[in-house]
Amino acid sequence: DQIVARSENFTLSTDKKTYEQLDENRNVIRTYNRVTDVISESSDTLNNLREVEEQEAFVFNDDGTISIDRDILEEKNSYLLNLLDAPIDKNNNTEEDAILRIKTGAVIGTTFDEIFRDYFSEDGYKSYKNFIDNSEFKKNAINRSTYREVINAIEFWAEENISKDEKVYSEGMLVYNDELGIAGTLDLLTINKKTGEIKIWDMKTKRAGSRFFDSGFEGGESDASKFSKQLSTYNILLNNTDGLNASELLII
Numbered sequence: 329d330q331i332v333a334r335s336e337n338f339t340l341s342t343d344k345k346t347y348e349q350l351d352e353n354r355n356v357i358r359t360y361n362r363v364t365d366v367i368s369e370s371s372d373t374l375n376n377l378r379e380v381e382e383q384e385a386f387v388f389n390d391d392g393t394i395s396i397d398r399d400i401l402e403e404k405n406s407y408l409l410n411l412l413d414a415p416i417d418k419n420n421n422t423e424e425d426a427i428l429r430i431k432t433g434a435v436i437g438t439t440f441d442e443i444f445r446d447y448f449s450e451d452g453y454k455s456y457k458n459f460i461d462n463s464e465f466k467k468n469a470i471n472r473s474t475y476r477e478v479i480n481a482i483e484f485w486a487e488e489n490i491s492k493d494e495k496v497y498s499e500g501m502l503v504y505n506d507e508l509g510i511a512g513t514l515d516l517l518t519i520n521k522k523t524g525e526i527k528i529w530d531m532k533t534k535r536a537g538s539r540f541f542d543s544g545f546e547g548g549e550s551d552a553s554k555f556s557k558q559l560s561t562y563n564i565l566l567n568n569t570d571g572l573n574a575s576e577l578l579i580i
Contacts, residue, residue: 331570335500338511345378347504347511360504363512363565367557377427379408386431388468394432396424437533439469440478441515444531444580447482448498448516485580494518494527503565512562515580526572528562530555531580555579 337350346359380386385400401409412424447453456472470478490496497517504511516529532555559577567573 331502332497332500335502335513338502338504343378343382347502349504358506360509360511363510363558363561366510367554367561376408376411376423377430379405380427380431383408388464390468394428394435396428433533435465435469439466440533441531443470443475443478444482444515445498447479447486448496450499453479453482490518491520493522494520503562503569505565505568507568508565510561510565512558512565514562517574525576526566526574527576527578528559528566528574529578529580530559530562 338347339350340346341348341359345365346361348356349358349360351357380396380401383400383404385397385404387395387397389395396412398409398412401412412422412427414423443453443459446459453459456475459475460466495518497519498515501514501517502511503514514528515531518527518529519525556577559579563574563577
């Protein structure tokens with residue numbers, strides 16, 4: 329409960345690059361790097377992703393796909409445009425392919441994270457209409473029937489994995505460490521009310537056909553390795569700052 333209360337004094341920066349700690353007047357007093365950025369697949373690609381975002385060059389198409397408005401980049405950032413055209417692997421995929429792949433995954437992942445956290449919140453999950461709330465971002469990411477399927481899947485998962493003795497926290501679970509200068513938000517934390525056992529759960533979405541233990545982009549780390557590092561980092565932050573230690577770190 330102290331973690332939830334403390335998290336109200338943190339917010340994501342406008343550019344979503346860092347977490348910001350706020351004082352009682354909502355002024356920023358310190359910034360923290362995001363755990364997910366510290367443990368990244370390709371820092372260069374992520375940096376270029378942010379540059380494209382800053383130029384407002386992402387286009388959300390009616391069919392739910394995302395593309396890059398090259399005309400905007402030509403006007404504002406010709407260097408980045410040239411970089412996007414450079415092949416980066418043996419299959420002649422370009423930096424643009426990589427950026428679009430990451431961006432599309434981020435849109436879907438962010439949407440599913442919110443549904444997941446809503447489900448376990450005090451108010452429970454929203455109707456599809458209230459969840460979308462006139463947001464084209466969400467409307468493009470998930471339709472009504474898929475939203476219902478996701479809710480059903482979460483309900484089934486919860487029945488199988490969350491016991492009646494466990495208290496579930498899904499909102500405001502931000503962990504951080506001043507010495508390391510990093511922070512992150514947990515998708516789900518459960519505490520067994522009888523034994524005190526803590527579990528950290530993190531939900532991941534994956535592109536159809538990709539496998540958990542496959543090597544990553546450009547021969548990088550597998551998802552299994554990266555996710556393990558991310559969860560271990562969350563547990564270190566939880567232990568260093570709050571003196572709590574999770575007995576299990578689990579991927580959904």
